[in-house]
Amino acid sequence: MEQLKLGIPKGSLESATVDLFKKAGWQISISSRSYFPTIDDEEIKCSLMRPQEMAKYVERGTIDVGIAGRDWVRENQSDVIELCEMVYSKVSRRPARWVLVVNGDSKVKGPEDLRGATVSTELVGFTKRYFAERNIPVNVEFSWGATEAKVVEGLCDAIVEVTETGSTIRANGLRIVTELMESVPVMVVNKASWEDPWKRAKIQQIATLLQSALRAEGMVGLKMNAPGTKVPAITAILPSLNNPTVSNLYNSDWVSIESIMPEQEVRRIVPELLKLGAEGIVEYSLNKII
Ligand SMILES: Nc1ncnc2c1ncn2[C@@H]1O[C@H](COP(=O)(O)OP(=O)(O)OP(=O)(O)O)[C@@H](O)[C@H]1O
Ligand SMILES: O=P(O)(O)OC[C@H]1O[C@H](OP(=O)(O)OP(=O)(O)O)[C@H](O)[C@@H]1O
Numbered sequence: 001m002e003q004l005k006l007g008i009p010k011g012s013l014e015s016a017t018v019d020l021f022k023k024a025g026w027q028i029s030i031s032s033r034s035y036f037p038t039i040d041d042e043e044i045k046c047s048l049m050r051p052q053e054m055a056k057y058v059e060r061g062t063i064d065v066g067i068a069g070r071d072w073v074r075e076n077q078s079d080v081i082e083l084c085e086m087v088y089s090k091v092s093r094r095p096a097r098w099v100l101v102v103n104g105d106s107k108v109k110g111p112e113d114l115r116g117a118t119v120s121t122e123l124v125g126f127t128k129r130y131f132a133e134r135n136i137p138v139n140v141e142f143s144w145g146a147t148e149a150k151v152v153e154g155l156c157d158a159i160v161e162v163t164e165t166g167s168t169i170r171a172n173g174l175r176i177v178t179e180l181m182e183s184v185p186v187m188v189v190n191k192a193s194w195e196d197p198w199k200r201a202k203i204q205q206i207a208t209l210l211q212s213a214l215r216a217e218g219m220v221g222l223k224m225n226a227p228g229t230k231v232p233a234i235t236a237i238l239p240s241l242n243n244p245t246v247s248n249l250y251n252s253d254w255v256s257i258e259s260i261m262p263e264q265e266v267r268r269i270v271p272e273l274l275k276l277g278a279e280g281i282v283e284y285s286l287n288k289i290i
């Protein structure tokens with residue numbers, strides 16, 4: 001039987017990725033010391049890999065497809081297909097940002113003020129390219145982690161670090177000078193695997209379902225009954241993906257109206273719907289929007 005080799009990012013994105021697969025319809029279980037998670041789909045074989053190395057293994061064909069932050073895919077400059085992006089992070093649904101950071105009391109206003117300075121980061125290649133493109137000579141030093149502490153301790157003049165909520169930067173009394181790049185998880189595919197019809201179909205199945213699970217987040221369905229005469233007024237104010245669905249109620253001049261919308265719109269729209277004569281309003285949650 002054919003099998004698709006799939007790389008799951010170990011570390012910051014690990015549990016968010018497993019949660020997303022669950023919403024998409026696959027149960028992945030990771031036992032504590034094994035690097036080969038089990039998945040309830042015999043057509044897939046999972047491996048846990050560091051996102052820093054994911055694109056390299058995809059390029060070589062060790063795995064067919066992997067999920068890793070775009071930051072590390074760029075850093076590696078690997079020859080892979082970046083099939084799609086998926087906007088999720090460690091704790092939120094916002095992109096992670098790589099930022100240039102200095103001490104709160106530093107006088108640095110922009111990257112140009114860092115001529116001759118030492119910049120510490122895990123993302124060495126990208127950071128070197130960033131300063132070189134701007135003709136700013138800096139000494140970029142590789143950091144194994146806990147990078148924020150280095151600028152606090154005076155081991156460097158600035159750092160380039162990833163931030164999501166900003167709480168690490170705040171907790172260390174640091175200041176963002178500028179943003180260098182936004183990063184979201186991307187699905188990267190081996191070029192030969194993409195030419196294999198079976199693998200391509202399987203990869204597309206996974207990508208579609210992951211995307212549709214993400215798309216459904218924060219969205220709800222709203223359904224109501226209303227007098228037929230009110231359809232123009234109600235549909236005019238009702239948010240929807242395309243257009244609301246309107247269907248006839250049996251033996252009645254009332255209709256049923258149904259629409260998909262962001263959950264936060266509901267509290268605004270319900271009083272207006274009631275004013276327009278809607279009744280029996282039902283809100284329901286969605287698993288996927290395909
Ligand atoms: N706090 C965060 N919020 C959102 N994304 C993050 C966060 N930290 C890391 N990432 C993303 O996760 C991926 C891996 O990050 P990173 O290189 O920091 O490794 P890690 O998984 O956090 O492991 P480690 O604990 O060694 O730092 C990157 O693509 C990065 O953009
Ligand atoms: O803006 P925030 O939400 O505070 O996130 C930023 C922090 O998250 C990452 O650390 P991680 O959790 O990967 O721990 P690490 O020190 O092991 O890298 C990153 O290296 C920052 O330190």
Ligand SMILES: [Mg+2]
Nearest residue numbers: 011012145162
């Ligand atoms: Mg980290």
